Amino acid sequence: MSDLTTRRGHSIKHCHCTQEGLIIDATERRMVGLCQEPLLTHNIKISLSEQIEKTYPGLRRVGLPTHEFNCHGKTFGKKECLIDNVEVPKILEDNGYNLVVGPTQAGDLIVYRDRNGAVAHTGFVHEVDAEGKIILVQSKWGRLGDYLHPMDKVPPEYGTWFVFRLIES
Numbered sequence: 001m002s003d004l005t006t007r008r009g010h011s012i013k014h015c016h017c018t019q020e021g022l023i024i025d026a027t028e029r030r031m032v033g034l035c036q037e038p039l040l041t042h043n044i045k046i047s048l049s050e051q052i053e054k055t056y057p058g059l060r061r062v063g064l065p066t067h068e069f070n071c072h073g074k075t076f077g078k079k080e081c082l083i084d085n086v087e088v089p090k091i092l093e094d095n096g097y098n099l100v101v102g103p104t105q106a107g108d109l110i111v112y113r114d115r116n117g118a119v120a121h122t123g124f125v126h127e128v129d130a131e132g133k134i135i136l137v138q139s140k141w142g143r144l145g146d147y148l149h150p151m152d153k154v155p156p157e158y159g160t161w162f163v164f165r166l167i168e169s
Contacts, residue, residue: 003027004077006094014081017067026081049145056153062138063146074140075109075122088119097164103132108165110137110151112158121158134163 003026004012013027023033045065053059072083076091083091088111091097100108104125112121123139126148140146141155151161 004081004083006091007096008094010090010094012076012083012087012091014073014077014083014087016081023082045145052141052144052147056149056155058150058153060148061145062148063140065144067143069140070142071122071140074146075124085119088122092164096167098167100163100165104128104134104163105132105165108163110134110139110161110163112154112161114157114159121154125163 004014006012011027013025015023015025017023024031042064048065049061053061068081069077069079070082072085072088072091073079073081076088077083092109092111097109106125106128108125110123110125111119114120121139121141123137125134125136126138127136128134134151136148137151138146138148139154
């Protein structure tokens with residue numbers, strides 16, 4: 001298990017799922033739950049993906065469901081862990097992400113916030129048009145698949161989106 005920290009050295013609380021189906025808090029080094037994914041066969045994963053793709057037209061699957069990482073784990077954790085929503089604002093601030101108010105670029109970060117303003121989902125801007133308008137986003141849907149999708153083709157609970165760009169220091 002790896003430790004995750006922000007650029008400012010703050011620890012990022014995260015979890016890992018083991019081959020045995022245990023969720024281990026990587027910060028506290030203790031079991032905190034069970035993952036269901038090890039019980040899913042390849043055919044069930046395909047079936048789940050197909051159901052999601054029918055519900056949200058325009059999705060293009062680029063990765064099967066996995067318990068190894070969630071959307072934030074893909075965005076900030078190198079596809080190695082599950083990161084809770086509450087950790088994302090600290091990561092954005094500590095790592096130097098700024099809100100984008102002009103044209104977007106491929107590689108920008110997209111953050112969805114629910115109706116209460118809490119972070120619900122993250123992904124990357126995958127493709128933009130000549131004016132910098134987002135065409136496609138790539139994101140991992142919880143423990144479901146990894147998808148390319150229009151920015152507004154997400155579960156309604158993900159809410160409103162905002163774009164951030166990492167400012168290199």
